[in-house]
Amino acid sequence: MDATTLYSIGELSRRTGLPVRTIRFYSDAGVVAPTTRSPAGYRLYDLDALHRLELLRTLRELGMDLATIQRVLDRELSVAEVAAAHADATDVQIRVLQLRRSVLRAVARGGAGPEETKLMHRLTQLSGEERRRLIDDFVEGTFGASGTADADPAAAAMVRAATPDLPDDPSGEQVAAWAELAELVGDEDFRARMRRTAGHRAAGRPLDIESEAGEELMEFTRQKVAEAVESGIDPLGDRGARVIDDLVHRFAEVLARTPDTRFRDWMAERFEEAHDPRVDRYWRLVWIVNGWQVVPDLVPVYPWLVQGLRSGRPRTSPRG
Structure with missing residues (x-):
């Protein structure tokens, strides 16, 4: 074989593995024009x-x-330039496919319905920048834009420091x-x-009820509730009720109050000030x-306590 x-067309087909009709299409399109005719x-x-046809086939197989390809064959672009740009585009496609796979796995595992499935798919289609903008809008809408009178820089900084960032896979x-x-x-x-x-x-300031109750009682409370949470005790069950009722009586004794339903509601309101269940859920989702x-010592214990306090009247006798 020489120059x-x-x-x-049949010989080109045998050498390149491309169908005759495909070569004819490329020829008619002017991508690989015939040199002459018989x-x-x-x-x-x-x-x-x-050689042009072999390169064309390779680049087409690469997507x-x-x-x-025409610009590469005409030497308007180098193969390296096109490969770099195409590699970047392929990275994007891979991330999209990874996210789709993750959505499908989430749907399969959790039994999500049509609306939940559409929501997850729509949200994962957002770019990393769009996801960050969603959180930025939330921070500014919640704590005020930086420099405004109602801004809370410390709270905003805390939330921004733990910005949720969905990985590529x-x-x-x-x-x-x-x-x-x-x-x-x-x-x-x-x-x-x-x-x-x-x-x-x-x-980092304590709640009023924490200051009023004192460090000793607060440390005891955190320990007892953490043990209950770790043991999987339901705050609405009988075992949870015994823990809650004991704590209510201890707080009533220290604060010189009557351990009745009104006092339980008062305690719940005070503990809810810095430990709202939905906010604690937010932090868990960020993790x-x-x-x-998840660091066990950082898992909030007050939501368990509040749920038990809100459950109603005491179901156990006061501690002796």
Whole structure:
């Protein structure tokens, strides 16, 4: 084979593995034009055409469009330039496919309905920048834009420091958590709850009831509730009621109050000031989305206590 060798379409097909009709299409499109024609009018191609066709096939198999390939063959673009751009595009496609896979796994595992499935799919289609903007809008809408009179810089900084960032290849659990987070941050009631509780956490100041009860009782309370949470005790069950009732009587004794239903409601309101269940759920979802290890000491215990306090009248006798 040399530079003077001419090939028919059939010979090109045998050498490249491309169907005759495909080569004819490329020829008619001017991508691989015939060098000449035989006396009978059949198209003939030289060695350069064969090389162009082999490169064309390779680039097509890599997913490049015909217009871009034409520019490469005409040397308007280098193969390296096109490969770099196409690699970037392929990265985007891979991320999209990974997110789709994660959505499907979340749906399969959790039994999500049509609306939940559409929501998860729509949210994962957002770019990383769009997801960050969603959280930025939530922070500004909740704590005020930076520099405004109603801004709470410490609380906003705390929330921004733990911005949820969905990875490129999330698990189904992370996708489901992100979808739940996106719904939370758009809810005005939740924003009000976050405003109320985040200031306490950011400032690191104790609740009034913590100061009034004293460190000894508060340490005892955190220990007992943490043990109940770790043991999976239901705050609404009989075992939970015994823990709650014992704590109510201890607080009533220290604060010189009557351990009745009104006092239980008062305690619940005081503990809810910095530990709202929906806000605590937000932080748990952030941990999941970011793939952070949940530290047991940081798991809020007050929501369990509040739920038990809200359950109604005491169901156990006072401690002796």
